[in-house]
Amino acid sequence: MQKMIIIAVALVFGVALAVTAGKVGQVKTLTVAEVGTNPQLYTDKITITGVMAGVSPYDKAVIGIMDTKEAQCKNGCQKLFIPVKYPAQAPKVGDEIEATGKFTKYPTGYMFIAEKLKVVKHHDIKAELPAS
Numbered sequence: 311m312q313k314m315i316i317i318a319v320a321l322v323f324g325v326a327l328a329v330t331a332g333k334v335g336q337v338k339t340l341t342v343a344e345v346g347t348n349p350q351l352y353t354d355k356i357t358i359t360g361v362m363a364g365v366s367p368y369d370k371a372v373i374g375i376m377d378t379k380e381a382q383c384k385n386g387c388q389k390l391f392i393p394v395k396y397p398a399q400a401p402k403v404g405d406e407i408e409a410t411g412k413f414t415k416y417p418t419g420y421m422f423i424a425e426k427l428k429v430v431k432h433h434d435i436k437a438e439l440p441a442s
Contacts, residue, residue, distance in 0.1 A: 342360040342391075345358060350420060358392065361406050362405045363375060366393070372394065372421070378406055382433070392422055394421070398427070402432070404435045405429045408428045409422065410424060
């Protein structure tokens, strides 16, 4: 009987350890709306999903992304944009992307520095970045 209890406890412990180990290294995925106006709350590596809305006129490595729901909005849209710096080739306007990286604080605010960027699909949008 005692042997069965030890085996059961070991089995439960093993399953718990396997589930925990499976989550190590996973990066949390958030939307532009979830990050919103509080990027300072996200200091760890994350993945942001959003739709590419335009390229900065000052730095071609910086794109603006908006929430995927905003990409489909026709009236009363918030048009919240998150600046994403990615030195490789920028996606096209309307591309839905997953960008993995971290927020960095600059004197003018926060910018998401992407180390990896993947295009998921394309949306037909007509977006303009707000004037700075």
